[in-house]
Amino acid sequence: MRHDAPPALCPTLPLRFPPPLGGTAGTSFKPAHLPAILAEPPRRGFFEVHAENYMGAGGPPHRQLEAIRKDHPLSIHGVCMSIGGPQPLDRDHLARFRNLVARYQPSLVSEHLAWSTHDTTYFNDLLPLPYTAATLARVCDHIDQVQSAIRRPILLENPSTYVAFRDSTMSETDFLRAIVSRTGCGLLLDVNNVFVSAVNHGFSPQRYLADVPLAAVGEIHLAGHSVQTDDDGAPLLIDSHDGPVADDVWALYAGLIAQHGPVPTLIEWDGNIPDWPVLQAEAAAAQAILDRHAKAPAPEIRHAAA
Template sequence: MNVNVTDLHRREQRFPAFDAAGLAGTSFKPEHFREIDADEAIDGFFEIHAENYMGDGGMPHRLLESIRARHPVSLHGVCMSIGGEAPLSRDHLDRFRALVDRYEPAFVSEHLAWSTHDDVFYNDLLPLPYTKATLARVADHVDEMQEAISRPILLENPATYLLFEQSTISEQDFLREIVRRTGCGLLLDVNNVFVSATNHGTDAWTYLSSFPLHHVGEIHLAGHAEDADAQGRKLLIDSHDGPVADAVWTLYERVIARTGPVATLVEWDADIPAWPILKREAMAAAEILARQAPNRMLGHRHG
């Protein structure tokens, strides 16, 4: 099923209909609220994890409502378990839909991963084999999610640490076919590409060269940690606990040279730094975007 026209955009909106296309943004952390609120120069967007806002009220919603009144927001799900064998949770879908209706996000996204099995929730985004059976299941789950929220989603490529012998479809072709079947878009996480390629001994740019870039509606950047596997080989972890690595910036610049300016989000979810540090990371992305659209940069408003 292809979702094109949505009830969300037909009804009167509660918040300004900001255009986030081509902007740089950051994760919204409540500890940064005062500095963000006082910063009149911010021209970007903020991402929130949906599961952090599934309560009905309280301080988190008061802060988010204030942010949303001035800036676009991206709603990023981490627990839908789109790749799981079990049906999607109806309760979770209802809560997710309520957030979409409440905050009218510029982008809505989820992961190509699974996190639940037999009523057990795993606090991780786990990979799945790329087969015809999983392709059909993921497409059905994307359709179900899009039907529930009355709008298309962006599906994010995962960071992976192992490969499945059962896989018969490349990740790029798997995502390409999901887009064709469901009408969803893609969220390209460049750090995930670099992490996965390093872990599997492949080339990140070769992967990106065959990625369906024309379906990408948002890009993620993040930091990663370096570890070693049982054989002592380098193993990268998608940790989101530090600045974006130079190699990831290089890949990102090459992607933007092909796609033009695509809304880009810097994720930083652990060991969260002071706001000026996080803002500086987003401004680095904005400077790259500005080479394609020089009239818009985070931190600088232009007429």
């Protein structure tokens, strides 16, 4: 994606931290849903957008996002930073990302544990990494650069994977734990990604979730996946984001919230976009689980009359 006259990093631009979202459920924002959203009173929850769709200076995308941001908290989710890539971060891309964060003051900012570039080629995929000391050092350096630029912590999303590297010397959860420890970033825990990777690689999703540093999780993603088979006839799950959340993923999520407590939760739906009420219903299902495990208010203390 090319843009003319990339903005420079502006360290004096004021940044504010909106109030925390708490245990609320949100949805991906799709422009096709804007009329239906605006026709209703402001709803509980939040909206998430992909940063790269709003890196121009103005036009209809920003007018739409401004209309949403007026009454709803926002999460900005980057998909092209290539934090795991071998090359230095693209300075122009980082500048646009930072200015977008400053412009909309989102409650949450996130990126992926993945790479998507090679030399001058950009892939339309979030590719997995070998979990080694060298990769860890590079990823942490890139996260430090992003957090320094936006002057706030980011959340790093665990990937969905279809291959594993023989060179890996640590587990994915140990790798994530080391990143959090070194950089101070948080985690965006994608439960669907955990389930997809678990089926594809034959490990237990429950054990993976037990190994995740849950105290660092600042947001959860839920999404649909498609079921295929590989060349040997074994199940192969694809993180397609084009349908409702699967029952197995809902079960993992409900168990996680019961153990850990409510965390801001997003329903991702990026293909075969349904009508707005369908997406609302998915968010309502997540909200019901969050509310079920919300802390009960402290009992009111009544004092005897003097």
